[in-house]
Amino acid sequence: MAKYIIKKIAIAVVTLFLVIFILFLLMELMPGSPFNDPKLTDEQKQVMMQAYGLDKPVLTRFLIYVKNIFHGDFGVSYNLAADVPVSELISTRLPISMLIGLAALILGSISGLALGFSAAFKKGKAWDLICKIISIISISVPAYIFAILFSYYWGYKFKFLPLLYDFRSPILSSLMAVIALSIFVMGVVMRYTRDESVTVLNSDYVLFARSQGISKKTLLFKYVIRNSFMPIITVITMLLVGLLTGSMVTESIFAVPGIGFLLTSAVSANDYNVVIALSFVFALIYVVARLVLDILYGLIDPRVRVSGKAN
Secondary structure, eight states, X not given: OHHHHHHHHHHHHHHHHHHHHHHHHHHHHSSSOSOOOTTSOHHHHHHHHHHXXXXXXXXXXXXXXXXXXXXXXXXXXXXXXXXXXXXXXXXXXXHHHHHHHHHHHHHHHHHHHHHHHHHHHTTTSHXXXXXXXXXXXXXXXXXXXXXXXXXXXXXXXXXXXXXXXXXXXXXXXXXXXXXXXXXXXXXXXXXXXXXXHHHHHTSHHHHHHHHTTOOHHHIIIIIIHHHHHHHHHXXXXXXXHHHHHSOHHHHHHTTOXXXXXXXXXXXXXXXXXXXXXXXXXXXXXXHHHHHHHHHHHHHHOHHHHHHTOOO
């Protein structure tokens, strides 16, 4: 088991290293520079490039950046907040995105699990068809479409909720963003829960248990949930990462000062350090989540440890 865990950690470290390097190359290929102000002369731009070390070769800057990361130093912002440490910008916004993402994940997962399990037990009936339609719509329609609809009707027309994010009322002003993001989670969790539950319900040991007159409640908690647990948890964990990386437009609609809104602003302003740091944070969250899942698979299923692979 120790060898399996070490192997997975090594793969995670190499992956993060490659992510940073690729980000540096992409930033190098992007048109323009962080200093695109037309009021600046070419000489002034050159001086600023030298002051920030952007005139050095990509490989040199990459090695310096990796070294600084180990000290928690992601450099400073060039445009969004001149000379403010990027780590400070992220630390003030990451908790907001995390709270909204977790709230959307919990809301979407609970509703998706409930609908998915109920659809499995009603397979082939009207309720199963209704759940399928709900799942298709919630997965197919982007979250920002729901966000725009909620913003117009609940925020602007009927004024049920604050139209934009307000630090004085963070929970109430985040509600529309949470619901908009949770709809996709609900659809995905519902689909996977329903499919996994149907597979379990059609298995021989469950069919035998049903023939013995075991109640639906016992079937649900003793057989269905237990045997569907890991695949569903895998999906839910990956959705959490997607909520952080995919909530950029939704955060922009409601002016939520999270990392998604910060990333869109940084890309528009060519603020290299902010873009690279946020992309690294997204990659780190994904890699760590995947690493934890792989280790859990190894602990639960010995076959995974032997083969060295996780589903």
